[in-house]
Amino acid sequence: xxxxxxxxxxxxxxxxxxxxxxxxxxxxxxxxxxxxxxxxxxxxxxxxxxxxxxxxxxxxxxxxxxxxxxxxxxxxxxxxxxxxxxxxxxxxxxxxxxxxxxxxxxxxxxxxxxxxxxxxxxxxxxxxxxxxxxxxxxxxxxxxxxxxxxxxxxxxxxxxxxxxxxxxxxxxxxxxxxxxxxxxxxxxxxxxxxxxxxxxxxxxxxxxxxxxxxxxxxxxxxxxxxxxxxxxxxxxxxxxxxxxxxxxxxxxxxxxxxxxxxxxxxxxxxxxxxxxxxxxxxxxxxxxxxxxxxxxxxxxxxxxxxxxxxxxxxxxx
Amino acid sequence: xxxxxxxxxxxxxxxxxxxxxxxxxxxxxxxxxxxxxxxxxxxxxxxxxxxxxxxxxxxxxxxxxxxxxxxxxxxxxxxxxxxxxxxxxxxxxxxxxxxxxxxxxxxxxxxxxxxxxxxxxxxxxxxxxxxxxxxxxxxxxxxxxxxxxxxxxxxxxxxxxxxxxxxxxxxxxxxxxxxxxxxxxxxxxxxxxxxxxxxxxxxxxxxxxxxxxxxxxxxxxxxxxxxxxxxxxxxxxxxxxxxxxxxxxxxxxxxxxxxxxxxxxxxxxxxxxxxxxxxxxxxxxxxxxxxxxxxxxxxxxxxxxxxxxxxxxxxxxxxxxxxxxxxxxxxxxxxxxxxxxxxxxxxxxxxxxxxxxxxxxxxxxxxxxx
Amino acid sequence: xxxxxxxxxxxxxxxxxxxxxxxxxxxxxxxxxxxxxxxxxxxxxxxxxxxxxxxxxxxxxxxxxxxxxxxxxxxxxxxxxxxxxxxxxxxxxxxxxxxxxxxxxxxxxxxxxxxxxxxxxxxxxxxxxxxxxxxxxxxxxxxxxxxxxxxxxxxxxxxxxxxxxxxxxxxxxxxxxxxxxxxxxxxxxxxxxxxxxxxxxxxxxxxxxxxxxxxxxxxxxxxxxxxxxxxxxxxxxxxxxxxxxxxxxxxxxxxxxxxxxxxxxxxxxxxxxxxxxxxxxxxxx
Numbered sequence: 001x002x003x004x005x006x007x008x009x010x011x012x013x014x015x016x017x018x019x020x021x022x023x024x025x026x027x028x029x030x031x032x033x034x035x036x037x038x039x040x041x042x043x044x045x046x047x048x049x050x051x052x053x054x055x056x057x058x059x060x061x062x063x064x065x066x067x068x069x070x071x072x073x074x075x076x077x078x079x080x081x082x083x084x085x086x087x088x089x090x091x092x093x094x095x096x097x098x099x100x101x102x103x104x105x106x107x108x109x110x111x112x113x114x115x116x117x118x119x120x121x122x123x124x125x126x127x128x129x130x131x132x133x134x135x136x137x138x139x140x141x142x143x144x145x146x147x148x149x150x151x152x153x154x155x156x157x158x159x160x161x162x163x164x165x166x167x168x169x170x171x172x173x174x175x176x177x178x179x180x181x182x183x184x185x186x187x188x189x190x191x192x193x194x195x196x197x198x199x200x201x202x203x204x205x206x207x208x209x210x211x212x213x214x215x216x217x218x219x220x221x222x223x224x225x226x227x228x229x230x231x232x233x234x235x236x237x238x239x240x241x242x243x244x245x246x247x248x249x250x251x252x253x254x255x256x257x258x259x260x261x262x263x264x265x266x267x268x269x270x271x272x273x274x275x276x277x278x279x280x281x282x283x284x285x286x287x288x289x290x291x292x293x294x295x296x297x298x299x300x301x302x303x304x305x306x307x308x309x310x311x312x313x314x315x316x317x
Numbered sequence: 318x319x320x321x322x323x324x325x326x327x328x329x330x331x332x333x334x335x336x337x338x339x340x341x342x343x344x345x346x347x348x349x350x351x352x353x354x355x356x357x358x359x360x361x362x363x364x365x366x367x368x369x370x371x372x373x374x375x376x377x378x379x380x381x382x383x384x385x386x387x388x389x390x391x392x393x394x395x396x397x398x399x400x401x402x403x404x405x406x407x408x409x410x411x412x413x414x415x416x417x418x419x420x421x422x423x424x425x426x427x428x429x430x431x432x433x434x435x436x437x438x439x440x441x442x443x444x445x446x447x448x449x450x451x452x453x454x455x456x457x458x459x460x461x462x463x464x465x466x467x468x469x470x471x472x473x474x475x476x477x478x479x480x481x482x483x484x485x486x487x488x489x490x491x492x493x494x495x496x497x498x499x500x501x502x503x504x505x506x507x508x509x510x511x512x513x514x515x516x517x518x519x520x521x522x523x524x525x526x527x528x529x530x531x532x533x534x535x536x537x538x539x540x541x542x543x544x545x546x547x548x549x550x551x552x553x554x555x556x557x558x559x560x561x562x563x564x565x566x567x568x569x570x571x572x573x574x575x576x577x578x579x580x581x582x583x584x585x586x587x588x589x590x591x592x593x594x595x596x597x598x599x600x601x602x603x604x605x606x607x608x609x610x611x612x613x614x615x616x617x618x619x620x621x622x623x624x625x626x627x628x629x630x631x632x633x634x635x636x637x638x639x640x641x642x643x644x645x646x647x648x649x650x651x652x653x654x655x656x657x658x659x660x661x662x663x664x665x666x667x668x669x670x671x672x673x674x675x676x677x678x679x680x681x682x683x684x685x686x687x
Numbered sequence: 688x689x690x691x692x693x694x695x696x697x698x699x700x701x702x703x704x705x706x707x708x709x710x711x712x713x714x715x716x717x718x719x720x721x722x723x724x725x726x727x728x729x730x731x732x733x734x735x736x737x738x739x740x741x742x743x744x745x746x747x748x749x750x751x752x753x754x755x756x757x758x759x760x761x762x763x764x765x766x767x768x769x770x771x772x773x774x775x776x777x778x779x780x781x782x783x784x785x786x787x788x789x790x791x792x793x794x795x796x797x798x799x800x801x802x803x804x805x806x807x808x809x810x811x812x813x814x815x816x817x818x819x820x821x822x823x824x825x826x827x828x829x830x831x832x833x834x835x836x837x838x839x840x841x842x843x844x845x846x847x848x849x850x851x852x853x854x855x856x857x858x859x860x861x862x863x864x865x866x867x868x869x870x871x872x873x874x875x876x877x878x879x880x881x882x883x884x885x886x887x888x889x890x891x892x893x894x895x896x897x898x899x900x901x902x903x904x905x906x907x908x909x910x911x912x913x914x915x916x917x918x919x920x921x922x923x924x925x926x927x928x929x930x931x932x933x934x935x936x937x938x939x940x941x942x943x944x945x946x947x948x949x950x951x952x953x954x955x956x957x958x959x960x961x962x963x964x965x966x967x968x969x970x971x972x
Contacts, residue, residue: 040460048457052448055489062883069887073894080904081737084756089736090743134409135444139461140432146461225722232726240736247732313349314409 041141042149049152063155067114071107071159075166078103092239093274097177099237100170101272106235106264107163109199114156116149117204121211122224123151128215131315144305148208167271174272182273192271195287198294199263205301206230206258212301212308234260237268259293266290337421339513339545340383340406345415347376347401347569375401377569378415383547385512388539390560391549392653398569399549403515406547407437419513433462436506440518443502445490451501452486455508462509469508476504480534496527503534516548520555532558553649565653581646588626589645590619595638606633615640620647701809705816721828727768734764757903763930765839767901769832770926775898776825777857778864778921780814784888787872788881791963800964807869807960814865842931849931852938856925859945863920866952873956876963897923903932917948 053060081088082096094102124147127133136146174182207227233254238261241251254261269283350370376398383389391399404410405417408424408431417424422431445454459469477483480500485493493501499519506514516535520528536559539546550556556563556577563580565573573580590607594600597614606629607621621629626644633639738761741747741754752760759767787810790796799806845853871888875881893899895918902913902923913919924941927933933941 037460037463041457044453044457044460048446048449048453051453052446055448058880059883062880062887066883066887066890069890073890073899076894077899080900080906083906084904085737085741086744087740088733090739092736092740130442132442132444134404134407134437134439134442137409137427138407138432138435138437140429140463141461143427225719229722229725232729236729236733237736240732243735250728250732310411312410314404 037141038145041145045150046152049150050154053154060155063153064158067111067156068158068162071162074107075103088237089239092237093276094237094239095274097170097173098272098274101167101174102237102264102268104163104166104168104170105196105268105271107159107166109196109203109264110231110235111156111159111163112200113203113207115153115160117200117207118227119151119153120148121207121227123147124208124211125214128312129315131313133312134314137309137312143309144208144302148204171271180276182276184271188270191287192267195267195270195290198290199267201294202259202263202290202297203234205297206260209301209304212305215308215311215313230258230260234263234265238265255289259290259297262286262290262293338382339385339387339420340381340547341416341418342379342381342402342406343416344378344380345376345402345405345417346374346378346413347398347405347410348413349373349375374569376405376412379566379569379571381564381571381574383545385545386543387562388546388560389548389562389564390556391547391564391566392556393566393572397566399566400517401569402566403437403517403547403549407435407515408432409437433509434511435513435515436509436511437515438499438502438506438517438519440499440521443490443498445498445501445505447491448489450487451482451490451493451505454490454501454505458505458508464509468510472508472510473504476507479538480504480530494527496523496530499523499527499531500534503531507538510542511544513545513547516546516550518550519548520550520552528552528554535559553653557649581649581652586623587620587647588623589647590621590626590630590633591641591643591645592617592619592633592637592639593641595640599637603633697804698808698812701804701812702816705813706820720825721831724772724828724832727772730768731765734761734768738764757901758932759901759903760841762839762841764901765836766841766930767926769836769839770929771898771922773829773929774857774860774922774925775896776821776829777818777925778860778896780864780868783810783814783865783868784872784885785882786810787869788875788885791873791875791967792879796964796967800968807956810869811865818861845929845931849928849934849938852933852942853925853929855942856920856928856945859942859949860921860925862949863917863945863952866949866956867917867921869956870952870959873959873963876959876966892918892921895919896921897926901927917952920945920948 078099082099086095088094088099124133127136127147133147136143139146171182171184175184210227233250238251238255241247241254241261251261266283266286270279270287273279275282349372351373375396379398379402391402393399401410405412406419406424408427411425420431420434422428424431445451446457455469455473458464459466464472477486480503482497482500482504485497485501490498490501503519519535520531523531532555535546535548538544539559546559548555548560561576563573563575563577564571565580573583587607589610592603594615594617600612600614600617603609603617603619607619607625609617610620611618630642630644634642735751738751738754738756741756742749742751747754752762754760756764796806868885868888871885872881874884878884895913895916897919898921902910902919905913924933924945928938928941
């Protein structure tokens with residue numbers, strides 16, 4: 001073994017010595033900078049996480065089953081609720097089918113967040129705790145990008161398909177409604193998808209900002225719990241909060257301060273048109289707000305992240 | 318081929334590229350605030366509002382210069398500041414005060430142009446994807462460092478060949494032995510052909526064969542590529558085998574900076590003389606030549622001051638019937654242990670620093686990093 | 688006589704150590720308990736919106752509080768949600784299943800084969816100790832929330848006999864919860880992947896025990912099935928007792944069936960333990 005190593009270098013010495021020593025400007029001469037690099041790295045993340053989850057197949061299926069289980073229970077609950085009432089909230093327009101568009105949208109967004117964002121936010125806290133963030137800081141690529149996407153838990157994507165099914169089913173039912181049918185154009189579907197993306201960005205920003213604080217607080221086990229409690233608020237139509245002092249306070253807080261109420265509400269309103277015909281003024285102003293908030297939150301999370309990094313201590317263990 | 322002019326923020330590079338040291342550290346300090354946990358219920362409630370902090374000094378105004386192509390070892394007890402230095406140089410943490418330039422960059426600004434030109438390998442932390450073959454992590458590195466495909470393949474094959482990893486490429490990293498994993502880590506770190514390599518305890522926990530393999534590899538690679546390597550280690554074997562220059566750090570200060578031979582000359586005042594006697598009569602009288610450190614008749618080991626070795630040996634050979642004799646240097650470990658205690662005594666006397674034993678200071682710095 | 692005395696002394700020792708162990712985490716406890724009521728806010732607003740929409744229907748009184756779903760008005764519904772939290776504070780056993788499964792898989796149960804300590808017995812004592820410490824700290828947040836929400840309890844404070852029934856039901860729910868989760872943990876003698884199973888079991892419990900909503904609301908075929916399962920005694924039954932939905936003879940019968948389930952699950956538990964040990968010893972540990 002030892003001899004092996006001692007002789008090998010001699011053989012390949014010539015090969016190496018001919019290579020030019022990279023000079024000081026080598027870094028500037030590398031081609032292919034910009035978005036393409038990020039896309040390639042992202043693709044490698046997708047590939048690696050797929051390979052990994054295929055390595056634990058039994059686990060993968062059990063996880064699928066349990067997340068689908070939870071979703072079905074959710075559906076049964078609201079099925080039962082709608083056997084007693086026609087809508088959620090007085091004159092809100094959230095009838096059974098409209099609400100199922102809302103519910104399906106919630107599943108889609110939650111599934112995407114749980115697949116792409118949550119594992120990374122948790123992992124980020126873990127990287128801080130163990131000091132493995134060092135490696136991310138060494139790489140010649142945006143650190144926030146590098147810690148935001150490496151882990152993907154594909155089993156959580158099961159609910160994405162259920163969500164699409166539910167939204168599709170509910171939209172078809174709404175379009176077939178004889179008294180007040182829903183009419184959808186491509187623009188509307190496009191806007192729906194666009195605002196889902198905005199919602200994802202908002203949730204991502206909140207989560208990354210929260211996870212960044214563990215650089216200062218050093219505590220991460222409460223993060224997941226806290227997140228769970230927080231997400232409880234975005235899963236409901238915002239109209240339910242719009243009554244009484246407490247309700248309006250909550251509404252204001254989760255619309256303007258931690259704007260997670262916009263995440264599902266805006267795309268769901270755009271697609272289901274609860275107050276049809278047409279989109280009401282309220283939906284448009286909420287959409288405008290969402291656009292603004294998305295950019296703001298993304299900037300804010302970036303700022304918190306950068307600020308937190310300067311306090312990073314790099315635990316060694 | 319377009320030749321680019323160096324960007325304006327680094328004008329010095331145009332001015333005198335050859336005379337500038339590769340790494341320049343000036344008065345670098347790092348302090349940590351450590352939250353002191355209180356015992357008991359009431360104290361921990363109070364701790365929620367009123368946190369008590371204590372300051373730990375990891376680096377105390379160190380200055381250092383390293384030239385291109387040097388192989389420098391950082392040596393010191395746990396928590397002396399070696400790792401902190403490497404982490405500042407690689408931009409992972411910010412110093413409290415002082416300046417530092419590596420290849421013209423301020424490390425903690427983490428410019429991409431800088432980060433493409435060095436690598437850090439830590440024996441205690443592993444960066445490869447645990448559940449995947451190392452090959453997949455290498456591919457990720459290729460994209461992150463934007464290594465052209467041919468160059469990537471050439472470098473990887475060469476490293477895999479040098480380190481004898483070909484058979485392990487398809488095995489998940491978690492199934493590799495510690496030594497194999499370290500070789501994979503080295504490969505990953507060298508894929509982008511860094512000009513500077515920071516190594517933090519690269520051989521920690523490895524068996525002798527694996528240690529030797531890695532030493533051989535580093536030695537060879539450094540010679541051929543003439544890259545600059547800064548290494549911290551606990552193993553004297555690493556340092557003996559690899560480094561021309563040794564920097565000894567203790568309690569955040571540089572205690573010594575020079576060649577290995579110099580250290581031995583400066584701090585090592587004794588020789589070890591081992592004797593095997595044919596006749597053990599009068600064995601007790603050997604004390605008069607020096608300190609008897611081991612006595613298992615017919616074998617005796619003596620410590621004799623360096624200046625007296627020749628005269629003492631002549632005398633002994635005259636008086637005793639000696640079968641075998643050998644003279645050797647004390648183990649390096651001992652030299653360093655001696656050095657560290659000396660350094661501490663000096664600081665204890667000089668400043669009103671709290672008196673803590675070595676175990677104590679290790680514990681403190683351990684806390685500082687958690 | 689002396690056998691009993693030494694046994695009691697052993698139980699006491701386990702109890703004391705477990706209390707001390709738990710007290711270490713007291714800080715996070717109180718805050719965590721208060722946080723656990725946070726999702727209730729959404730629940731309250733959601734139910735309000737549902738009842739409000741029902742009141743707006745043509746021909747209704749348009750008074751929200753007069754609307755009832757299967758005998759529950761809005762106040763009852765909110766009171767039920769609060770009481771379910773109380774019941775689950777007794778019947779949920781975080782970490783029990785995975786703990787047992789883990790010690791079986793890691794071979795830690797060997798010590799129970801050597802030492803004269805019964806594993807299930809000592810786990811039960813540990814759990815009682817943990818729960819008592821938990822109540823000692825959680826009583827603050829619980830009292831605060833119940834006090835703030837006192838106006839939702841239309842029937843006021845339960846009558847003495849009802850209170851007695853509630854205490855029995857809560858103790859029963861604790862014992863039943865322990866026995867059911869212990870059984871699940873012991874399955875690890877036969878199956879490797881118990882943790883995922885435990886997670887699915889937890890989800891089912893959430894639904895079938897009435898944690899999500901009162902079981903009275905369940906539609907026709909489902910309610911029959913759920914009535915035949917033990918889950919309802921973990922959350923729904925104690926809450927219904929406290930709300931005065933179950934009284935007199937029904938209460939007595941409910942308690943009898945609950946305790947029969949306790950005995951049944953405990954026997955199953957013992958049986959699994961004995962069979963499991965035989966199997967464990969069979970392949971040499």
